[in-house]
Amino acid sequence: MRPPFPGTPDSSEKSANLTVELETQGVSVYYGSHLAVKQVSLKIPKNHITAFIGPSGCGKSTLLRCFNRMNDLIPGARVEGSVIFHGKNIYDPDVDPAEVRRRVGLVFQKPNPFPKSIYDNIAFGPRVNGYQGDLDELVERTLRQAVLWDEVKDKLKMSGLSLSGGQQQRLCIARTLAIQPEVILMDEPCASLDPISTLRIEELLKELGRRYTIIIVTHNMQQAARVSDFTAFFNTEIDDEGLRYGRMVEFNRTEKIFNSPAHRETEEYVSGRFG
Amino acid sequence: MNTLSSGGSLLFRPRPVFQRRRDQVFIWATRIAVFFSAFLLLWIALEIGIQSLPAIGRFGLSFFWNTTWDPVEGIYGAWPQIYGTLVTSLIALIVGVPFSFGISIFLSEDFLPKSLRLALIIVVELLAAIPSVVFGIWGLFVFIPFFRPVQMFLYENFNWLPIFSTPPVGPGMLTAGVVLGIMIIPIITAIAREVLVAVPPELRAAAYAMGATRWEAIFGVVLPAAIGGMLGAVVLGLGRALGETMAVAMLIGNARGIRVSLLAPASNIPALLANEFAEASDEQISALMYVALILLAITLLANIIAELMVRRVKFALTASRE
Ligand SMILES: Nc1ncnc2c1ncn2[C@@H]1O[C@H](COP(=O)(O)OP(=O)(O)OP(=O)(O)O)[C@@H](O)[C@H]1O
Ligand SMILES: [Mg+2]
Numbered sequence: 001m002r003p004p005f006p007g008t009p010d011s012s013e014k015s016a017n018l019t020v021e022l023e024t025q026g027v028s029v030y031y032g033s034h035l036a037v038k039q040v041s042l043k044i045p046k047n048h049i050t051a052f053i054g055p056s057g058c059g060k061s062t063l064l065r066c067f068n069r070m071n072d073l074i075p076g077a078r079v080e081g082s083v084i085f086h087g088k089n090i091y092d093p094d095v096d097p098a099e100v101r102r103r104v105g106l107v108f109q110k111p112n113p114f115p116k117s118i119y120d121n122i123a124f125g126p127r128v129n130g131y132q133g134d135l136d137e138l139v140e141r142t143l144r145q146a147v148l149w150d151e152v153k154d155k156l157k158m159s160g161l162s163l164s165g166g167q168q169q170r171l172c173i174a175r176t177l178a179i180q181p182e183v184i185l186m187d188e189p190c191a192s193l194d195p196i197s198t199l200r201i202e203e204l205l206k207e208l209g210r211r212y213t214i215i216i217v218t219h220n221m222q223q224a225a226r227v228s229d230f231t232a233f234f235n236t237e238i239d240d241e242g243l244r245y246g247r248m249v250e251f252n253r254t255e256k257i258f259n260s261p262a263h264r265e266t267e268e269y270v271s272g273r274f275g
Numbered sequence: 276m277n278t279l280s281s282g283g284s285l286l287f288r289p290r291p292v293f294q295r296r297r298d299q300v301f302i303w304a305t306r307i308a309v310f311f312s313a314f315l316l317l318w319i320a321l322e323i324g325i326q327s328l329p330a331i332g333r334f335g336l337s338f339f340w341n342t343t344w345d346p347v348e349g350i351y352g353a354w355p356q357i358y359g360t361l362v363t364s365l366i367a368l369i370v371g372v373p374f375s376f377g378i379s380i381f382l383s384e385d386f387l388p389k390s391l392r393l394a395l396i397i398v399v400e401l402l403a404a405i406p407s408v409v410f411g412i413w414g415l416f417v418f419i420p421f422f423r424p425v426q427m428f429l430y431e432n433f434n435w436l437p438i439f440s441t442p443p444v445g446p447g448m449l450t451a452g453v454v455l456g457i458m459i460i461p462i463i464t465a466i467a468r469e470v471l472v473a474v475p476p477e478l479r480a481a482a483y484a485m486g487a488t489r490w491e492a493i494f495g496v497v498l499p500a501a502i503g504g505m506l507g508a509v510v511l512g513l514g515r516a517l518g519e520t521m522a523v524a525m526l527i528g529n530a531r532g533i534r535v536s537l538l539a540p541a542s543n544i545p546a547l548l549a550n551e552f553a554e555a556s557d558e559q560i561s562a563l564m565y566v567a568l569i570l571l572a573i574t575l576l577a578n579i580i581a582e583l584m585v586r587r588v589k590f591a592l593t594a595s596r597e
Contacts, residue, residue, distance in 0.1 A: 068484065070480065070483070070484060073479075073480060073483060075385070098483075098486050098487065098488050099486070101483060101484055101485070101486045102485070102486030105484065105485075106484040108477065108480070108481065108484070110477065112475070112477040112478060112480070112481045113481075114478060114481065114482075114496055114500075115478070115499070115500050116499065124482070124485060124487075124495060124496070125485035125486060125487075127495075128485065128486060128487045128488075128491045128495060129485075129486050172481075175485070176484075176485075179485055179486055
């Protein structure tokens with residue numbers, strides 16, 4: 001059963017020019033022989049924010065990593081099905097994973113700046129990707145975009161590790177922006193942040209969502225409701241042999257998922273968290 | 276509820292006496308161990324210093340640049356041996372470090388299946404278990420014949436360079452240095468690999484997520500993060516190269532006087548000590564003690580410099596909050 005692509009003619013003006021940026025076709029992911037995510041097919045709309053929600057262990061991070069082939073780095077991980085990006089399956093043998101990752105950036109759940117200066121943290125990506133423009137200008141621009149510039153402009157030579165957790169996470173976001181990706185994947189980017197940093201990142205997300213395609217994994221229902229345009233709900237299921245696997249239950253506009261979900265599981269999950 | 280308000284006595288049980296005792300014992304045991312090793316070092320240095328006093332009194336600092344070592348005439352200068360020690364160690368590092376770093380990078384990545392990698396790691400570490408004298412014998416009977424064409428090539432094509440200006444005879448600083456280089460590979464490799472493996476996988480993943488290739492991730496992120504520890508590994512290797520005795524004594528040629536050519540027989544401090552101590556008389560013993568003191572000082576100095584280097588790199592890499 002394939003969920004309908006949201007934004008059918010009846011909906012708002014925003015949907016009028018929805019285009020598909022990324023599409024998964026029957027994607028299943030195995031770790032060794034363990035099926036982690038089963039048969040996910042969905043279409044990610046361009047220049048919108050899509051949220052992935054669902055209980056722990058249902059495969060949100062796993063699926064997210066499929067969009068830029070980060071699962072390649074995990075020994076024993078295997079992806080079945082296709083992920084279509086600009087008409088091309090990124091799992092085709094002739095595709096260079098480094099190229100995919102440059103165009104589909106990933107912000108990790110835990111801030112992980114390089115043990116380099118703030119400046120070099122940002123400059124690393126552009127350098128390895130042969131950026132020709134003015135690096136100083138790019139560093140300033142991306143730090144401004146990530147709302148970090150004012151806090152660090154006088155200490156760009158200092159280690160990225162000397163920043164606070166929230167600043168580090170914004171540095172990681174700036175670093176991802178600096179490779180000028182078309183899509184940004186974020187795995188619980190606010191999980192280790194205080195409420196103020198979280199709010200700042202959410203504002204940043206909304207701002208970025210107009211120009212980038214963003215997929216964000218979050219455990220925070222309010223956050224999903226606040227920032228995302230579309231939401232995919234995942235759940236775990238147990239097969240006949242008692243093995244757990246994750247699957248996508250429902251994908252729709254965020255207000256539909258939160259106000260009038262089509263499935264009872266979704267409603268229970270969403271309302272339970274709001275309770 | 277009034278148990279809560281009646282003060283801490285019910286909330287904080289005192290630590291059992293036995294537990295406190297155990298901690299005390301542990302703290303003192305480690306303290307004693309630390310003091311003991313510091314004391315040992317001091318004691319050795321002091322003993323060597325006292326024994327070398329007569330030689331220091333007679334030759335003073337000229338011992339460092341005097342090039343004659345003549346027990347018959349009673350004239351002692353150690354510059355050829357000091358020079359030989361520094362040169363052989365330098366050659367050892369030039370040979371050993373690239374190999375060690377290459378192997379450690381190779382073995383810390385997943386180029387090979389895990390079981391094969393493990394086997395290779397063990398093989399490299401077993402290299403460290405080969406006794407020095409066995410390296411010496413291997414050097415004499417296997418390595419020197421094998422190395423001869425290389426030495427001939429250097430002599431024939433580069434004899435305009437002073438360091439290759441004499442016809443090779445087999446033993447010499449180059450031979451000894453290269454074998455030393457092989458001998459320090461295991462220790463440098465083992466430690467460098469451990470440092471590389473300890474680099475947090477998130478950093479590697481972050482590099483890949485920026486579109487880096489494997490080599491860009493290794494050279495741009497993993498190596499810079501690990502370089503402090505890897506320099507530390509080099510220093511431990513250097514320490515071994517500076518003091519290594521048996522194999523070098525067998526391979527360096529034990530010639531008197533200063534030799535600029537790396538292909539000519541020469542000498543260094545450990546070889547001198549090994550060769551002469553057994554038959555040394557009073558003043559010669561004192562001169563040898565003086566040489567030993569110099570070796571000890573060089574080794575300590577190398578370690579201190581390296582320690583500072585490693586610290587500075589570490590400091591640059593990790594948090595440096597104002
Ligand atoms: N590197 C891995 N190796 C083996 N199994 C893994 C690995 N990563 C995830 N899994 C398994 O895949 C399943 C899905 O994990 P995943 O991390 O994608 O869940 P998640 O939805 O992101 O959970 P959370 O909300 O807790 O982050 C889990 O059963 C997990 O045990
Ligand atoms: Mg996750």
